[in-house]
Amino acid sequence: MSFVLAIDQGTTSSRAIVFRSDISIAARAQQEFPQHFPASGWVEHEPEDIWTSTVMVCRDAIERAGITAKDIAAIGITNQRETTVVWDRATGQAVHRAIVWQDRRTADVCSRLKHDGREPLISQKTGLIIDPYFSGTKVAWILDHVPGARAARGELMFGTVDCYLLWRLTGGKVHATDATNASRTLLFNIHTGQWDDELLEIIGVPRSMLPEVKDSSARFGDSTPDLFGGAIPICGIAGDQQAATIGQACFRPGMMKSTYGTGCFALLNTGSTPVVSKNKLLTTIAYQLDGKRTYALEGSIFVAGSAVQWLRDGLGIIKHAAETGPLADQSDSMQSVYLVPAFVGLGAPYWNPRVRGALFGLTRNTGPAELAHAALESVCYQTFDLWAAMRADWPSSETASVVLRVDGGMTASDWTMQRLADLLDAPVDRPVIQETTALGAAYLAGLNAGVYPEPTKFADNWRLEHRFKPNMSDATRERKLAGWARAVKGVLASDEGEG
Numbered sequence: 001m002s003f004v005l006a007i008d009q010g011t012t013s014s015r016a017i018v019f020r021s022d023i024s025i026a027a028r029a030q031q032e033f034p035q036h037f038p039a040s041g042w043v044e045h046e047p048e049d050i051w052t053s054t055v056m057v058c059r060d061a062i063e064r065a066g067i068t069a070k071d072i073a074a075i076g077i078t079n080q081r082e083t084t085v086v087w088d089r090a091t092g093q094a095v096h097r098a099i100v101w102q103d104r105r106t107a108d109v110c111s112r113l114k115h116d117g118r119e120p121l122i123s124q125k126t127g128l129i130i131d132p133y134f135s136g137t138k139v140a141w142i143l144d145h146v147p148g149a150r151a152a153r154g155e156l157m158f159g160t161v162d163c164y165l166l167w168r169l170t171g172g173k174v175h176a177t178d179a180t181n182a183s184r185t186l187l188f189n190i191h192t193g194q195w196d197d198e199l200l201e202i203i204g205v206p207r208s209m210l211p212e213v214k215d216s217s218a219r220f221g222d223s224t225p226d227l228f229g230g231a232i233p234i235c236g237i238a239g240d241q242q243a244a245t246i247g248q249a250c251f252r253p254g255m256m257k258s259t260y261g262t263g264c265f266a267l268l269n270t271g272s273t274p275v276v277s278k279n280k281l282l283t284t285i286a287y288q289l290d291g292k293r294t295y296a297l298e299g300s301i302f303v304a305g306s307a308v309q310w311l312r313d314g315l316g317i318i319k320h321a322a323e324t325g326p327l328a329d330q331s332d333s334m335q336s337v338y339l340v341p342a343f344v345g346l347g348a349p350y351w352n353p354r355v356r357g358a359l360f361g362l363t364r365n366t367g368p369a370e371l372a373h374a375a376l377e378s379v380c381y382q383t384f385d386l387w388a389a390m391r392a393d394w395p396s397s398e399t400a401s402v403v404l405r406v407d408g409g410m411t412a413s414d415w416t417m418q419r420l421a422d423l424l425d426a427p428v429d430r431p432v433i434q435e436t437t438a439l440g441a442a443y444l445a446g447l448n449a450g451v452y453p454e455p456t457k458f459a460d461n462w463r464l465e466h467r468f469k470p471n472m473s474d475a476t477r478e479r480k481l482a483g484w485a486r487a488v489k490g491v492l493a494s495d496e497g498e499g
Helices: 047-065 108-116 119-126 136-144 161-169 197-203 240-247 303-314 319-329 367-395 414-424 436-447 453-457 474-498
Strands: 002-008 013-018 025-032 070-077 084-088 156-160 175-178 211-215 217-221 233-239 256-260 264-271 282-289 291-300 337-341 358-360 404-407 428-431 466-467
Touching: 002 047, 002 436, 013 047, 013 436, 025 047, 025 161, 047 161, 047 474, 070 161, 070 436, 070 453, 084 136, 084 161, 108 119, 108 240, 119 197, 136 156, 136 197, 156 256, 156 358, 161 175, 161 217, 161 233, 175 217, 175 233, 217 436, 233 240, 233 436, 240 256, 240 264, 240 282, 240 291, 240 428, 240 436, 256 367, 256 436, 264 367, 291 367, 303 319, 319 367, 319 414, 337 367, 337 474, 358 474, 367 414, 367 474, 404 414, 414 428, 414 466, 436 453
Parallel strands: 002 070, 070 233, 175 211, 256 404, 404 428
Antiparallel strands: 002 013, 013 025, 084 156, 217 233, 256 264, 264 291, 282 291, 337 358, 428 466
């Protein structure tokens, strides 16, 4: 039997999962690593922590599966997408900590680019808006703030986390990424499939730093034999949300998935056509196979699972994430408490990096149960905002049977998934294999290595674990959504007041 090793390098932990040829899981391993917050709105990782934790979980998963390197047909990599690493070509040492996708330090630079009228051109070429979220301005910041970096032309390399891991795994032989990760940089033209000289000049990033861009399923290189006891081909790479889209088998236009991790990310497959959003969604590459790009509309929510972490670590009202559903179930139904979790600004469809979170509707009787209720419900409300924007941008989806496929840690909460179905007024499907991000990376690698079949046949393997059907009354739904809209309006107004 052939095995595929999936590396899932996330925001708070590195994970490795060994999949069998029938896509069942043979073993898994996970390790958290430190987060660094050097200033308000700044989030960093030590690249060496990313690397060492990745190697450790890979070795653990291989050992737990009871296999050796020769049993593994391929490695697939999926990663936290916009997180930015710059390192020295000769020494392999990072010149600065990795700047994480959540980091907002380049907000002023982004405002200046918008003020200079650059956004229409950048959006037309990249499908993105100008926001600190994306990699391009992070690279420029490192070049501008690390002494000598601007002068070190040809000596420095840029990569998102997949690219950095690939370079390390291959012993510095391969500097490459895939089209999905490239499409998140503000430097890549999603229509031509190339790095764009005009964008590079506007943002201030030398072409010499950039990796080669390949298909999501391709022979990227081989791991060095010393890492895992033998060389293993690396045959698949995709950013985490695109990998989850593949793992959820959303190969047909109109299919939609939403992943709930630290943040929440919804993608709607639009096929070979890049749809320009009129509702502040992103146009992105869902995957690239055999040189052909498939596009998606994406909505990004910055705070989902991290709202539960806030309840646990910030407020101390729970000890474990699993407590939130039962606690929310005990909340006072007469209270209407809304949490707008804009801890690092608001993502789609608002895109305001300056606003901060707020609680609305507090009473003297508001306690831990109501706060848990509000935190979980905030994720559902934010998903509704994305859902509504996608339906408006992609009207053909209204004629299809619209079902949301979900994955990620928060989907283990039946309470949250039921509330999501109620507020969307649509079915929510949770799959048997909820490790869809890792599965997507494994599939891309296994497809290239000949372990897994073509996409249409792979889609036949998708299995439903539970379908959550809406059972909330229209009146209750409309009342709750109206309350959420007022809460968001209040948060946005607070920013206008400060201006």
